[in-house]
Every structure is written in structure tokens, then in C-alpha cells.
Amino acid sequence: MELWYTEEWTKDVRFSIKIKKHLYSEKSAFQQVDILESDEFGRFLTLDGLMMANEKDEFIYHDSIVHPAMCVNPDIKNVLVIGAGDGGTIRELTRYWGIKHIDMVEIDEQVVRSCQQFLPLTAAKLADPRVDLHFKDGVTWVEKTKTGHYDLVIVDSTDPIGPGEGLFTVNFYENCFRILSADGILINQHESPYFERDVQAMKKAHQKIRKIFPIAKVYQAHIPTYPSGHWLFGFASKTLDPIQDANFAAWKQLGLETKYYNTDLHVGAFMLPTYVKELLNDAIK
Amino acid sequence: MELWYTEEWTKDVRFSIKIKKHLYSEKSAFQQVDILESDEFGRFLTLDGLMMANEKDEFIYHDSIVHPAMCVNPDIKNVLVIGAGDGGTIRELTRYWGIKHIDMVEIDEQVVRSCQQFLPLTAAKLADPRVDLHFKDGVTWVEKTKTGHYDLVIVDSTDPIGPGEGLFTVNFYENCFRILSADGILINQHESPYFERDVQAMKKAHQKIRKIFPIAKVYQAHIPTYPSGHWLFGFASKTLDPIQDANFAAWKQLGLETKYYNTDLHVGAFMLPTYVKELLNDAIK
Numbered sequence: 001m002e003l004w005y006t007e008e009w010t011k012d013v014r015f016s017i018k019i020k021k022h023l024y025s026e027k028s029a030f031q032q033v034d035i036l037e038s039d040e041f042g043r044f045l046t047l048d049g050l051m052m053a054n055e056k057d058e059f060i061y062h063d064s065i066v067h068p069a070m071c072v073n074p075d076i077k078n079v080l081v082i083g084a085g086d087g088g089t090i091r092e093l094t095r096y097w098g099i100k101h102i103d104m105v106e107i108d109e110q111v112v113r114s115c116q117q118f119l120p121l122t123a124a125k126l127a128d129p130r131v132d133l134h135f136k137d138g139v140t141w142v143e144k145t146k147t148g149h150y151d152l153v154i155v156d157s158t159d160p161i162g163p164g165e166g167l168f169t170v171n172f173y174e175n176c177f178r179i180l181s182a183d184g185i186l187i188n189q190h191e192s193p194y195f196e197r198d199v200q201a202m203k204k205a206h207q208k209i210r211k212i213f214p215i216a217k218v219y220q221a222h223i224p225t226y227p228s229g230h231w232l233f234g235f236a237s238k239t240l241d242p243i244q245d246a247n248f249a250a251w252k253q254l255g256l257e258t259k260y261y262n263t264d265l266h267v268g269a270f271m272l273p274t275y276v277k278e279l280l281n282d283a284i285k
Numbered sequence: 286m287e288l289w290y291t292e293e294w295t296k297d298v299r300f301s302i303k304i305k306k307h308l309y310s311e312k313s314a315f316q317q318v319d320i321l322e323s324d325e326f327g328r329f330l331t332l333d334g335l336m337m338a339n340e341k342d343e344f345i346y347h348d349s350i351v352h353p354a355m356c357v358n359p360d361i362k363n364v365l366v367i368g369a370g371d372g373g374t375i376r377e378l379t380r381y382w383g384i385k386h387i388d389m390v391e392i393d394e395q396v397v398r399s400c401q402q403f404l405p406l407t408a409a410k411l412a413d414p415r416v417d418l419h420f421k422d423g424v425t426w427v428e429k430t431k432t433g434h435y436d437l438v439i440v441d442s443t444d445p446i447g448p449g450e451g452l453f454t455v456n457f458y459e460n461c462f463r464i465l466s467a468d469g470i471l472i473n474q475h476e477s478p479y480f481e482r483d484v485q486a487m488k489k490a491h492q493k494i495r496k497i498f499p500i501a502k503v504y505q506a507h508i509p510t511y512p513s514g515h516w517l518f519g520f521a522s523k524t525l526d527p528i529q530d531a532n533f534a535a536w537k538q539l540g541l542e543t544k545y546y547n548t549d550l551h552v553g554a555f556m557l558p559t560y561v562k563e564l565l566n567d568a569i570k
Contacts, residue, residue, distance in 0.1 A: 004299075010325055011303070012302060012303035012323060012324050012325040013300075013301070013302055013303070013325050014289075014299075014300075014301040015298075015299075015300060015301075016298070016299040016300075016301065017297060017298055018296070018297035018298070038297060039297050040295055040297040040298050040480075057479075059560075060558070194342075194509050195325075220507070222479075222505070222507065222513075222514065222515040222558070224479050224513035224514055224515060228507075228509035228514055229507065229509055229513055229514020229515060230507040230509060230514060258559055259558075259559055259560045260558045260559060260560060261558075261559065262556075262558070262559045262562075264556040264557075265556045265557065265558055265559070267552075267553065267556060268552070268553035268554070268555070268556025269553070269556075270553070271547075271549040271550045271552060271553025271554075271556075272549075272550065273345070273507070273544075273545045273546075273547070273550055274543055274544055274545060274546065274547045274550070275344075275544045275545060277547075
């Protein structure tokens with residue numbers, strides 16, 4: 001018998017992975033949670049049948065969502081992470097000893113518990129004493145947070161369908177702006193420029209963030225297991241430019257070894273293809 | 286009835302496209318040639334069951350294989366293109382009025398004729414008067430070419446299995462070096478850093494080119510329909526560095542509109558992820 005996991009990237013495009021074992025499968029209060037095991041990608045987490053993280057290339061996503069912001073402001077001390085149930089974002093953040101406190105607000109405890117059991121590669125640092133886990137709604141969390149409280153907000157969410165929907169609204173981004181300190185940075189997973197559904201999500205996110213943040217840039221990464229392999233992240237801030245203000249010397253001095261990120265790539269990632277720049281410009285017309 | 290095209294990216298990973306029509310299918314003297322039609326990607330060419338070019342994203346590959354070299358040396362006049370049967374590389378080259386002559390050496394006439402019939406988007410410029418089409422073996426062609434004859438050689442080949450195999454050998458690259466002028470540039474499709482088979486092909490190409498060319502760099506592009514979506518190109522030359530010697534002002538003055546390439550991306554494309562740099566360095570140890 002052969003077991004194949006198949007993801008519909010569009011109704012006409014499928015990405016399939018041969019599976020050795022279906023390790024975990026539960027319907028939580030919010031979504032379908034599965035953990036599967038494969039030869040090519042090792043173990044991987046899916047939510048509602050969409051790839052979230054796998055052992056082969058999770059480092060690309062997690063390097064991309066954490067290190068650029070930390071290089072722009074190595075003095076970040078107080079961090080809010082929304083989503084990120086697999087723990088990989090927290091793992092990268094905890095490598096910075098300058099970070100004093102991380103609130104991780106994940107709506108679905110079942111995602112965290114299943115990853116702690118089956119995906120220690122990403123989940124192992126959730127027990128770091130600087131991390132407070134809150135199984136709550138990120139939208140409500142940012143509403144209730146006091147002004148200027150965080151130096152960095154990372155929105156490590158699913159797509160804007162289902163539990164992640166509220167994390168793509170004007171109200172949510174306005175609260176992110178409000179709760180950030182003067183040099184605060186907002187990073188969000190910013191969808192993709194290639195398949196139409198992702199393009200629409202990308203445009204909507206950019207349109208909203210651009211209206212609220214004086215600086216709102218987009219950078220890219222090669223993530224082969226996300227639809228099209230071309231994935232984007234948003235860098236928004238009140239004052240700091242991701243390139244002009246990057247502190248490459250300070251970041252290098254930290255001596256962190258990273259498999260994907262480096263300070264050259266930091267610059268290169270913000271150099272977008274013409275068609276992607278045009279799509280983003282269309283969004284703000 | 287549903288018709289699906291499925292490509293094995295590895296034995297455990299499949300990429301599938303829903304098909305409207307199977308337009309063309311012939312076994313040539315060299316390989317299986319098919320042209321299919323889909324909603325998502327328009328028409329596309331496959332050789333031996335592997336995606337070569339499709340109407341949705343061929344511009345990414347063809348921008349990447351042509352424009353960086355032309356930006357580094359806008360004075361290129363005499364060009365050799367090996368492979369490139371779909372015609373897309375020729376289409377981009379013919380946009381430069383400074384180019385006086387292009388020899389296109391494609392081993393398989395049937396690829397060219399089928400693309401002329403079914404893929405005019407890429408094949409339409411093959412009739413440009415500056416283009417000479419030769420249905421011959423590229424390996425023999427470079428052996429018989431006189432020293433210093435070309436300013437640019439582009440190897441737009443299939444993988445190093447089947448008809449493309451000879452285009453990944455030391456002997457072939459040595460001839461490329463020999464037939465290039467003093468400021469000559471060699472560009473080759475350089476496989477991918479992600480799936481093991483492609484990694485091996487990438488390392489072997491880089492190892493050989495590095496031994497022959499004083500300057501041998503690698504740059505990347507997001508090509509969603511190639512395995513992993515993370516594809517590489519090689520830039521090798523006798524004297525010109527792809528960044529230091531790039532003539533961005535001259536290139537911009539040409540006024541070419543490009544959907545993927547731009548002069549910022551030119552720089553960014555050479556900024557490789559750490560794991561890719563390590564794989565390339567491993568290859569030359």
C-alpha cells in the first residue's frame with residue numbers, strides 16, 4: 001500500500017508527498033490538526049490539510065520570520081508572537097539573549113501539544129523561562145495590550161481563512177501599531193505572489209499595513225513546501241528601514257549560525273521581481 | 286473525465302497539473318516531446334515528462350538566463366545559445382539591438398517545430414534575421430568553434446541525464462572558455478539546491494566550472510514549476526564580475542520592460558542562502 005498526502009495549491013495544481021506514517025490526527029475546536037511522517041521531508045504538521053512546517057525546510061521559514069527584524073534592531077527585548085504553534089519561531093527568538101520576554105499567543109492549544117509530542121525540532125524551546133504561552137485569540141490580545149508595550153510583533157499565522165482571518169484586518173494591524181514601541185517592528189507572513197488566491201491575500205494585507213505604518217516593505221524567501229515555493233514576509237515599522245537601519249555588524253557579532261539567513265541575503269530578500277512589485281503597487285492604488 | 290499531468294520531483298514528491306488538452310505528443314530521435322494545455326499555466330512543453338516551459342512563468346526563467354549577462358556587458362554582439370528549443374531565450378536576446386548574431390544549437394528539431402506550432406509565446410522570435418538555427422549537438426559545436434568567437438554562451442539545457450548529459454562535462458566547459466572572447470560570459474542553467482538529485486547535478490556543474498573560469502558565481506530565481514521552485518543559474522567569465530562590473534545605468538537606458546528582472550533583483554539574486562553557499566563550497570573542496 002502507498003499512502004500519499006496531497007495538498008491543493010489551486011483547484012488545478014496538486015503537491016503530493018509519499019507518507020510513511022500518519023502520526024497524529026485530531027479535530028481541535030478550531031481546525032483539523034495532522035502530523036505525518038515522510039522520507040523526503042521528515043515529520044510535518046498540517047492544519048486543515050495545508051502544510052505548516054516540516055523537518056526539511058522549516059529552517060527557511062523560521063529564519064526568515066525572525067532574523068531580519070533582529071538584525072535591524074538587536075536591542076529588541078519584549079516580543080509578541082501570534083500563532084506559531086509549532087514553536088519554530090520561538091526557537092529562533094530564544095537564541096537572542098538580549099530578548100527578555102516573549103508572549104506567545106496561539107489560539108489552538110492542540111497544535112502546540114501535538115508539536116511538543118511529535119515535532120521537538122521546532123517545539124523544544126517553548127519551555128524557555130522567558131516564554132509565556134497563552135492559548136488565546138491574538139485579535140483580543142492586541143486589543144487588550146497597553147500602548148507601546150512590545151518591541152517586536154510577529155504574526156506567524158495561517159492563511160486569512162478560518163482561525164487566521166482576524167489577523168489580516170485593519171483593526172488588528174492598527175492595534176499592532178499602537179502596542180509597538182517607538183522603534184517597534186511588525187513582521188507578518190505575507191502570503192505569495194504566484195497563485196491567485198495567495199495574491200489576493202498578499203494584496204489585502206499590504207494595502208492595510210501600508211495605510212497604517214510609515215515603513216512597510218515586503219521580502220521574499222524560497223520555501224519549497226508552500227504553494228509555488230515563493231513566499232513573502234512583511235516588515236513594517238514606525239521608524240526603522242529594513243535595509244538602511246540594519247545593524248549587520250552587531251548581528252554578526254552575536255555569532256549565531258543560521259542555515260538560511262545571512263546578512264547578504266537580508267539585503268537580497270528585499271529585492272523583489274518586477275511583477276511582485278507591480279502587484280504590491282496595484283494593491284495600494 | 287479528469288486529465289492530470291504528474292511530474293515526479295523525487296520518488297516521494299509529485300507535482301500535478303490539471304490538463305484541458307494534450308496538444309502534441311511525439312517521440313523524437315532524442316526524447317519524448319509533449320505539449321499540454323492547462324487553465325493554471327496555459328500551454329506547456331515537457332521533455333521526457335519534465336516541465337520545460339509554460340505560458341504562466343516562462344518569463345521568470347528566460348529573464349533570468351538572459352538579462353543579468355546583458356547588464357554586465359551591454360556590448361555583447363555575438364552569442365551562442367545551446368538548447369533553448371522553446372525559443373524563449375532567443376526571444377529575450379533579440380530585444381537587444383546591439384546583438385548582431387545568434388547561433389542557436391539545439392539537438393532536437395522536433396522540439397523547435399512543435400513549439401513554433403503550439404507555443405508562439407516563446408518561439409515567435411526564432412525567425413529573427415540575426416538568428417541562425419542549427420539542429421546539431423552542442424558538444425560538437427563548441428569543439429569545432431574557433432577560439433574567442435563568442436561574447437556570450439548560454440547553456441539552456443535539460444538536466445544532465447539523456448540529451449543534456451554532455452553539456453555538464455569538463456571538456457564542454459573547457460571549450461566554452463576557449464571560444465569566449467576576452468570579456469566573454471558563460472551562463473548555464475545550474476539546477477537546484479533542494480532535492481538530492483538536483484543538488485548533485487548543481488555541485489558537479491559548479492565544481493567543474495570553478496576549475497576553469499576565474500570568476501564563477503551562482504544566482505537564483507523563484508521558478509514555481511521547476512522542482513522545489515528554487516532554481517539556480519551559473520555566471521562564469523574570464524574577467525567580468527556579475528555585481529562589480531554590472532552596468533546598471535546602461536541597461537536601464539535600453540528601456541527594456543521586464544516582468545521578472547530588474548537591476549535591484551540582479552544584485553539580490555546573487556545573495557544566496559547560507560545552506561546553498563555551503564553546498565557550493567562543499568563541491569569545490
